Amino acid sequence: MRKPSVLMVCCALTLTLVGCTTSEQADPNEPIEQPTVSDTEKPAETPTDNETAPAEPAPEAEEPAETDKDEQPATEPEPPAEEEPVAEPAEPSQPIELNGQANLELDALVLVNKQIALPSDYQPADLVTANIDFVDSATGERRMLRKEAARAIESLMKDAKAAGIDLKGTSAFRTYAYQVQLFNAYVARDGKEQAMKYSAPPGHSEHQTGLAIDVSSASVGYQLTQELEQTTEGKWLADNAQKYGFIVRYQRAYETETGYMYEPWHLRYIGVDHATNVHKTNVPFERYLEQLMD
Structure with missing residues (x-):
């Protein structure tokens, strides 16, 4: 049998390809369809009030929560009360005086002077006899102080004696x-003007507070x-009284301000911390x- 030539094969293949192309060609008059996009493929719109957040951000929302836990959330309670201390009754967060009357709420810091008075019937409820040496003329209530001040003067006198300092109390509490x-x-002896320099009018004496005591040697x-200022005892008092909560109340440099002459013998109890600050x-x-109060 005679084999087909190369030319005959090429012609046959050409006719076949032309026929296929002609049968699959689109009608030029038919509209071209555009691809549709389903609702799930549309970009997300601005969420409405009833829509929830996408699932993807959820892990990110959990991570800050752990960090906040370690770094304390902003809603954590305010610092403890001790960081915002409430004023102690003894601190002068209250008025020093009320219409010329001493503010007894200040306790050991109560201020009594020529302008500020105690009630005529005032007497501390915690008066006790101080266990120290007194001069013979000091009897009864004049050996008494408020309990805290009494314990303080006992310590002062004990340490003074141990240091070779001879002191005695001469007058402590005095009633109105x-x-x-x-x-x-004093007025009858020296006249009122002179008496006012070293003695307090009734109601204006620190001795009525039960927090003051006169001492001598x-x-x-x-x-x-x-x-007394020039004696060993007077110098020891000036240098050490504050360690026990006392101040030498009427200093020479402030006679005009206090209204009294210098009294190296007059001790006033205000507590160790305050006495130390006043001394300093x-x-x-x-x-x-x-x-x-500032």
Whole structure:
């Protein structure tokens, strides 16, 4: 049998290809269809109020929650109460005086002077007899102090004696009635103008608070005299009284401010911390209280 030539094969293949192309060609008059996009493939619109967040961000929302837990959330309670301390009753967060009357709520810091008075019937409820040496003329209530001040003067006297310092109490608590008698006697002897320099009118004496005590030494015959300042005992008091909560209340440099002459014998209890501050700043008690209130 005769084999087909190469030319015959090529012609046959050409006719076959032309026929296929002609049968699959689109009608030029038929519209071209565009691909449709399903609703799930549409870009997300702005969520409405009732729509939930996509699932993908959920892990990201959980991670900050763990970080917030470690770093304390913003809604954590305020710092403990101790970081915002409430004023203690003894602190002068209250008025120093109320219409010329001493504010008893200040407790050991109560201020009594020529302008500020105690009620005539005031007497501390916690008076006790101080267990120290007194001069013979100090009897009964004049050996008494408020309990805290009494314990403090006992410690002071004990340590003074151990240091070879001879001191005795001469007068502690005084009632309003006793101050009336005392002040009137001084006025009768020296006149009111002079008496006012060293003695308080009734109701204006620190002794009525139960927080003040006069002390003296044998070196001055246990008298209340400015000469005490020059004695070993007077110098020891000036240097050490604050360690026990006392201040030498009426200093020479502040006679005009306090209204009283220098009294190295007059000790006033205000507590160790405050006494230490007054001693360090070297200001009168009135100014110290004013500074505390600023």
